[in-house]
Amino acid sequence: MPDNIIIDAERMKYPHTGLYHFCLHLGKTLLQQQPANAATPAFYVPPGAVNLFGTNTPYRLQHSLHKFWLPFANQYAIWHSTFQGTNYFPAGSKAKIVLTVHDLNFLHEGKSPAKEQKYLKAVQRKIDRADAVVAISQFTKKELETHIQLKQKEVHVIYNGCNINTEVVAEKPATVPHTPFIFTIGTIAAKKNFHVLPRMLVNNQLSLVIAGINQSPEYRQKILDEAAQYGVGDRVFLPGAVTESEKYWYLQNCAAFTLPSLAEGFGLPIIEAMHFGKPLLLSTYTSVPEIGGDLASYFHSYEAADMSALALHTIEAHAANAEQHAQQLFERSQLFQWKNAADQYWQLYQQLLNKK
Template identity: 45%
Template sequence: MSKKIIIDCERMKYPHTGLHSYCINLVPALQKVVHPDSEELCFFLPKEQNGAFGNDQDYLFQHSYHKLVMPSLKKFSIWHSLHQDSDYYPLKNKLPVVLTIHDINVMHNADKSAAKKKRYIQQVEKKIRRANHVAFISNFTSNDVKQYIDFTNKPNSVVYNGCTIREIYPLQTPSIKPAAPYYFTLATIMKKKNFHVLPALLVGNDRLLVIGGITASESYKQEIISIAIKYGVEKRLVFTGPVTENDKQWYMKNCEAFLFPSLTEGFGAPVVEAMYFGVPIFLSQLTSLPEIGGDVCYYFPSFEKEAMQQTVKEGLQHYKNSNAAEKIKKRAAMFSWPNAAAEYLNIYRSLY
């Protein structure tokens, strides 16, 4: 009898986010590696995502009452939850469970109370205890979670994300085209992305700063603008809003540098995407970013204006003198969705 694997893609309810991108890139890779005669995939997702992975695929649609009472899972062999914060989880079912954990950023958020952090860890721990195998998207995330939760006798592994770029050719020029050389960054606009430190890099030059991504916090966006006004560079600040795949690739391919000063990252998918194009990349030294960027990226020693400016100046000069593009592209190739899918398939098969 064929083994049926149900994939919880609940995070697809958030379009234009890294988690949405994670689902739409991992699933097609899984579709290619499962054995067609003995393994089947079913996708548990919001009804508005019907057909997301092909009209001939098997879908089970989420309903709000499933948060309390799960649908019948008798025909399934494995449940894979693609994110630790999914609202749906078979806590009371004997079905083997694989849980992917992306981060526990809540624990590093100074705005969250100790009580909220405690409740969050308890919720994640409950899911971990129920899981038969836990996968982390980076060694950083693995080590971070293990500071709070005991993993004795709990099978676990690191499964890196892949590079989401499937190169478009020819690229079309975006409707918002920078009128001068520019730095680029891409992420949901929210405080933990730390974008407000970037306008300082426009002081003393004619560069633009192009920020792509949806705005999760309007107040934080205004903070970025206020700091740009403070430095007198607000006219060189460009917010694109959500970007299409074409526009993302165009901005990355043509930028002078990709900047990503994020404070908390479980992986940092935009970094790998920028590496694909071999551009100079400047990152914070925090959380998973040094693990992903390795020795091909440049790192801000602090977020002080002068230190950041010096890092970019020296990094761009080193990039120019060392012909670094090919080395950067080679590191991007290390992160592969087919490899991730194959690793997950091995985990599934260990639980049949």
Template identity: 40%
Template sequence: MSRIILDCHLMKYSHSGLYQYCQQLGNHINPLLRAEKQPLMQLYLPPRRTLKLDAEPHHLPEERWHKLFRPFLKDCRVWHAPFQSGRILPSKKRYPNIKVVLTIHDLNVLHEGKSEALQQKSLAHTQSLIDRSDAIVCISNFTKSDVLTHCDVGNTPVHVIYNGLNKVPAQVEKQPVSYKPDREFLLGIGYQNRKKNFHVLLPLLQSQPDLELLLVGHHDDPVYVDQMRQIAQRMGVDQRLHLLGAVSEADKAWYLKHCKAFLHPSLAEGFGLPVLEAMQFGKPVFLSMATSLPEVGGDAAFYFPSYEAEVVQGVFEEGMKIYKSTSRAEAIVQNTSRFSWEESARQYLTLYQSLMS
């Protein structure tokens, strides 16, 4: 039986960043364990009927009877709970020898304009996970700062381990199935909700009449999506706004490779994986200055200091001039070298092993 178990319950949402996080972590930690001739880390997965992965020996699908009996915990030494709003299954009373690693991706509820009651409810749940944890991992220094400011970690060590880069194939040959633009286009990727702030990009379609705007991601907030459509209609740019929803990985790769620029004006991020996905193609990237995004984009990105139409248009136009007149693409690609799943896996494994020693 495995000594390390990663709880991948939330991988049931196949288009989420957490799905990629769990898959990448498992894919990169297990080769390290195999090289050390150690038992592989098991992925505690959602029920097989909702699973999007092919079965592997180290996959452990959740069963209903696990609520009563969990034999896989008998030899478990480290339980990794990968999300601050998720769960921790091994009780301290029943399994006192199991060490718990908790990864906190963000405390975005504090930065989304939520009510005080919702903020406190979310923080209370995260605090309950912290109280059961033996080590905490934050995926950015910004998140660590938030955690130390708003939570009580006591003597529990808090580490920063960045996410890695989800590498997109450089050779993208297939035409997209969802929609193929017939002109140059700008690209945004992320859940379509108010937090992502995509509506501030619509004035760019007025100042850039030869461009389209493609927004890729699950329509998480239908009201917000409808409001964007209505704003675009009032501006007279609705024919060049394409809200594509979730698309295949192949389509996403095509859009990343062929877009003119990538734009991510999000108000709250724990990390920002789509930013790195665009940067690996050397694309100019335009970001908000909120939460973790400056930490990820570094000096290679351009930033919106505010979201008035003239500011957004000015930053975009000036950024594109700089991008075209300098060898910016090389620096943008180089920025992604700071983030690799190989290095992240090594850091996580070192942490796991320190808890088992």
């Protein structure tokens, strides 16, 4: 029986997304943490991602026909499926499957009951076939326990790591507000709840930068309409997708970071902001409080007066004790490390390889 492993990094065909960075950072760290007696894992990637894990690493190229048949899957002892919604899943292969479940966000996006059931059944089929199931947060694990028939199958929780690379040099972006600003980043989509954020700017001089891929032009317009309604349109900026260097500049220079999401499986930008010691303004939904912990401020009301007051209080309280609070935030960010995640995944791989 083969003892080699393949990591599904097909989602890397979508740069500037959480799944892209999950695959990139986990993959690189798995190689760094590779046990001495283990075979080098292969990576299933789109053509544009070849060599991102090194020139001596084995690759398999993604092809759309693989949705129907993955002819090489039997050549591997373990197939690590890194996304519960993947269309590239070797259900009929002999390989043992590790399935990472990021979220069941479709349950929190206002979809019809019929669609929710459709998506749940798809996840259920993958769970049934998987030999090991990983959730990226305790919240996601609880969601699986509530909505999926696990049939006594254990769900392992392996947290993501902090994506910050200290070797990256921050670069000032083209879009820079003229007043102190609150920053957020993520796909421009309704589940991110970004349209409520302009309300924070009422009765103050703060600005807002919302960076990220424009998945929904309609939702982007809703954000701008909300800003105009509250008379703060000249202080709301949507620069689109930004580079890592530009993101680091925004994180280094913002007055606070915010994530008002309705649905998150983890919330990687939260720990990136923590790394830079930035005060946090977060929603109370899904996994967000689990990652933010007791160092963050939370929106309990989305009325403009309440949001504005919370933003000002959070920024002022941080400024009054900036050095100590920033250090506490940085230390919390260090609880989430890709090294720890890679070590836990290698332990899981070894357990499956040792099972006959």
